[in-house]
Amino acid sequence: MSMTISALARSNGVGVETVRYYQRRGLLATPERGAGIRRYDAADARRLGFIRSAQRAGFTLEQIGELLHLDAGQDRARARELASERIAALDAKIAEMQTARAALERLARQCHASDEGPCPIIAAFEG
Structure with missing residues (x-):
């Protein structure tokens, strides 16, 4: 699955600027441009979903960043x-x-x- 930033944002009920903000904060990767446009995949959508779910649980962006960097098994x-x-x-x-x-x-x-x-x-x- 490949999508534009607007499709990625829409898939998680946020705006494009929110996605860009998460990228500036290091919570989401900024993909390279291919044919002049950035393309996002299912892993990006899952990560954005994780961020949104953690926010709804009340975690700060700093805490979310830490959770994202933790090794799930260790x-x-x-x-x-x-x-x-x-x-x-x-x-x-x-x-x-x-x-x-x-x-x-x-x-x-x-x-x-x-x-x-x-x-x-x-x-x-x-x-």
Whole structure:
């Protein structure tokens, strides 16, 4: 399978500039021009898919770069370590969001309880 940069980008739901950005960051190779145009193959599409999936899991581009360079058979410990770090960060973000949700829920109940005085929601954010 041979494709242009626009076809590669489209196959993974990104723009051409995103592909070029990943190339500048060293996450994707820039193929040589053949007949004046760069051609990408299935391996490039899989690599771009890997990058997009890892981003959705919350990995940074630096972490993705490290994952891409790990040897699949020999570097499981480092891959687990990166995953554990990401899980801890997600757990912290979930806890932060649960706290924010509880506070907003409490303010909404207070606002609903009375139509007198300033709205507790607005007052809390003015504070």
